[in-house]
Amino acid sequence: MADLTITNLRKSYGDVEILKGINLAIKDHEFVVFVGPSGCGKSTLLRSIAGLEEVTSGEIFLDGKEITELAPAKRDLAMVFQSYALYPHMTVRKNMSFALELAGDSKDVINTKVTEAARILELEPLLERKPKDLSGGQRQRVAIGRSIVRNPKVFLFDEPLSNLDAALRIQMRLELARLHHDLNATMIYVTHDQVEAMTLADKVVVLSQGQIEQVGSPMELYHHPVNQFVAGFLGMPKMSFLPGKVVGSDADGVDVELMAGPGVRVPVTSEGVSIGQKVTLGVRPEHIRVTAADESDFHGILDIAEHLGSDTFCYVKTDTKETLTVRTPGDFSGAYGDRIGLSLDLQHCHLFDEQGMAIAKLNRAPEPA
Amino acid sequence: MLNFNMLSLKQRRRLNTVLLGTLAWGVALVIFFPIFWMILTSFKTEIDAFATPPQLFFTPTLENYTQINERSDYFHFAWNSVVVSFGSTIIGMMIAVPAAYSMAFFETKRTKTTLLWMLSTKMLPPVGVLVPIYLLFKDMGMLDTRLGLVIIYTLINLPIMVWMAYTYFKEIPKEVLEAARMDGASLLQEIWRVLLPMSKGGLASTVLLSLILCWNEAFWSLNLTASKAAPLTALIASYSSPEGLFWAKLSAVSTLACAPILIFGWFSQKQLVRGLSFGAVK
Ligand SMILES: Nc1ncnc2c1ncn2[C@@H]1O[C@H](COP(=O)(O)OP(=O)(O)OP(=O)(O)O)[C@@H](O)[C@H]1O
Ligand SMILES: [Mg+2]
Numbered sequence: 001m002a003d004l005t006i007t008n009l010r011k012s013y014g015d016v017e018i019l020k021g022i023n024l025a026i027k028d029h030e031f032v033v034f035v036g037p038s039g040c041g042k043s044t045l046l047r048s049i050a051g052l053e054e055v056t057s058g059e060i061f062l063d064g065k066e067i068t069e070l071a072p073a074k075r076d077l078a079m080v081f082q083s084y085a086l087y088p089h090m091t092v093r094k095n096m097s098f099a100l101e102l103a104g105d106s107k108d109v110i111n112t113k114v115t116e117a118a119r120i121l122e123l124e125p126l127l128e129r130k131p132k133d134l135s136g137g138q139r140q141r142v143a144i145g146r147s148i149v150r151n152p153k154v155f156l157f158d159e160p161l162s163n164l165d166a167a168l169r170i171q172m173r174l175e176l177a178r179l180h181h182d183l184n185a186t187m188i189y190v191t192h193d194q195v196e197a198m199t200l201a202d203k204v205v206v207l208s209q210g211q212i213e214q215v216g217s218p219m220e221l222y223h224h225p226v227n228q229f230v231a232g233f234l235g236m237p238k239m240s241f242l243p244g245k246v247v248g249s250d251a252d253g254v255d256v257e258l259m260a261g262p263g264v265r266v267p268v269t270s271e272g273v274s275i276g277q278k279v280t281l282g283v284r285p286e287h288i289r290v291t292a293a294d295e296s297d298f299h300g301i302l303d304i305a306e307h308l309g310s311d312t313f314c315y316v317k318t319d320t321k322e323t324l325t326v327r328t329p330g331d332f333s334g335a336y337g338d339r340i341g342l343s344l345d346l347q348h349c350h351l352f353d354e355q356g357m358a359i360a361k362l363n364r365a366p367e368p369a
Numbered sequence: 370m371l372n373f374n375m376l377s378l379k380q381r382r383r384l385n386t387v388l389l390g391t392l393a394w395g396v397a398l399v400i401f402f403p404i405f406w407m408i409l410t411s412f413k414t415e416i417d418a419f420a421t422p423p424q425l426f427f428t429p430t431l432e433n434y435t436q437i438n439e440r441s442d443y444f445h446f447a448w449n450s451v452v453v454s455f456g457s458t459i460i461g462m463m464i465a466v467p468a469a470y471s472m473a474f475f476e477t478k479r480t481k482t483t484l485l486w487m488l489s490t491k492m493l494p495p496v497g498v499l500v501p502i503y504l505l506f507k508d509m510g511m512l513d514t515r516l517g518l519v520i521i522y523t524l525i526n527l528p529i530m531v532w533m534a535y536t537y538f539k540e541i542p543k544e545v546l547e548a549a550r551m552d553g554a555s556l557l558q559e560i561w562r563v564l565l566p567m568s569k570g571g572l573a574s575t576v577l578l579s580l581i582l583c584w585n586e587a588f589w590s591l592n593l594t595a596s597k598a599a600p601l602t603a604l605i606a607s608y609s610s611p612e613g614l615f616w617a618k619l620s621a622v623s624t625l626a627c628a629p630i631l632i633f634g635w636f637s638q639k640q641l642v643r644g645l646s647f648g649a650v651k
Binding site: 052071073078079081085087088089099102103146150 | 542544545547548549550551552553554555558562563566567
């Protein structure tokens with residue numbers, strides 16, 4: 001069992017409040033990912049859970065027991081650091097057995113556990129080496145091994161893959177997913193790589209400036225962001241935003257006149273929406289299509305096109321100088337400066353009010369199980 | 370005419386090495402010369418030692434050493450030096466390590482100021498506090514005791530020891546200690562099993578430096594001891610008076626006093642150099 005509950009957690013450094021009242025419930029076996037821009041307090045939150053930072057107020061409960069003031073050593077959590085933080089003077093074997101030795105396990109038990117962890121992480125040939133004789137990926141595996149031998153209640157990861165090169169990162173990402181599956185463990189993972197967040201998480205927590213913006217499954221966050229921040233933060237390339245104003249509404253949706261030209265009807269609730277209100281339309285690259293200029297009443301000038309092979313991402317300047325990102329097929333052949341038509345898939349567009357809060361959609365897609 | 374600009378990069382580098390090497394040897398010789406001369410003089414007769422111009426070639430004699438051996442108990446003084454140096458170094462480390470640990474890993478706004486203040490106490494001329502300390506020691510019955518010397522040496526060396534240990538600890542990533550904490554280590558286990566092994570090179574230099582400073586200290590040992598607790602520095606001083614100067618004997622006793630620490634330094638020079646360059650040489 002490992003249920004982690006955080007209530008109203010605050011943390012200040014001097015006068016600066018870094019965590020501004022965090023409430024979060026993490027269930028047993030869940031893979032929870034904290035994402036957010038640099039400096040938003042992800043590491044601070046994780047380190048507060050670990051007990052490495054003293055919190056200013058609020059409580060942390062593990063399996064119903066309050067651990068807010070408990071020393072890190074007594075919390076039964078394991079942490080994997082971005083810098084690996086291996087003990088440089090110990091061999092890989094010693095690194096992994098250190099915690100067990102401190103816990104007073106017998107030699108045989110230690111041996112069995114270390115061997116097992118080494119087998120899972122394919123570290124057997126490296127057991128007698130010192131950390132300095134390992135590659136980055138191997139060090140990272142030792143750091144993970146060091147945490148799994150202990151069979152802790154919760155694993156904490158602070159950007160564990162960000163020091164690895166791209167190929168290794170993908171490999172380790174898969175290994176982590178497999179590990180989560182095999183160990184059936186509760187894991188909390190900090191990253192600012194949204195691919196890691198989307199692929200690993202059962203539950204994503206989006207943080208910004210010390211506050212939780214939204215909590216939910218990756219798909220929920222992607223398709224139903226509660227505000228413009230979350231909408232803009234998740235998705236590669238980013239969602240594009242077009243300002244406009246409400247010109248009419250009824251039970252089937254809201255009519256918006258975009259600054260860039262066309263009027264559109266967005267299927268969102270008309271509740272609380274008033275005529276003349278300023279709104280922002282959010283549209284993802286895959287929900288825009290490029291058409292011939294005369295086939296649409298929404299036009300733009302083609303800026304740069306990035307050919308990735310499978311897809312081409314086009315950056316399009318509207319007449320009012322907003323930039324739209326459009327995903328087109330890999331064989332897209334438009335040229336710089338072409339005038340093109342744009343067609344929006346309004347079913348999948350998002351509408352945000354002046355405060356940047358999402359206006360609820362009418363046709364909420366059913367959650368994938 | 371040798372034009373420096375005409376040399377190839379490789380030649381220039383070689384020239385640099387030669388010049389630097391010569392310079393280093395020169396400086397080393399200048400520094401070593403007094404020691405060399407002391408050792409040389411210790412094997413001369415008193416007459417030879419006085420001769421002008423000084424003689425480089427003479428018939429060596431062990432007479433000075435035998436006389437010293439008859440006149441004073443070398444091992445008594447040497448033992449005092451050993452006890453006092455090691456005693457104060459051990460106590461000093463036991464205070465410096467925790468102090469530096471907290472300063473390096475739990476830094477507050479005033480940590481830097483505290484460090485500077487500690488170091489600034491070293492700028493005070495010791496003679497300025499001689500009278501109060503002397504009276505204090507007298508009242509507490511610590512004049513001419515090894516304990517007294519240990520205490521005073523610990524106090525004068527602590528700023529340097531804390532400062533050095535702090536510098537070495539600063540180089541250790543704090544995550545490693547945090548990892549130990551997560552692994553269930555208590556404070557003592559964290560320091561003993563992770564911090565100390567990781568900084569053992571630096572701490573060894575700190576220990577060496579403290580030993581050397583204690584061994585060579587001559588101001589407090591001369592003023593606070595008479596005979597019972599007098600270390601080797603006091604032994605040397607006793608040969609410069611009152612019957613006038615006996616250069617050869619003085620040299621011999623100095624040689625005897627310096628020998629242990631010289632030999633010690635010779636064996637640990639690698640460690641010492643690395644430590645004193647404060648981690649610049651890795
Ligand atoms: N010891 C400290 N004293 C003062 N401010 C601090 C301290 N540690 C962190 N901060 C501040 O707290 C904020 C959050 O830091 P944190 O490390 O949690 O960010 P993060 O979300 O992990 O960012 P990143 O993605 O860059 O790792 C930052 O603005 C940082 O400047
Ligand atoms: Mg961070």
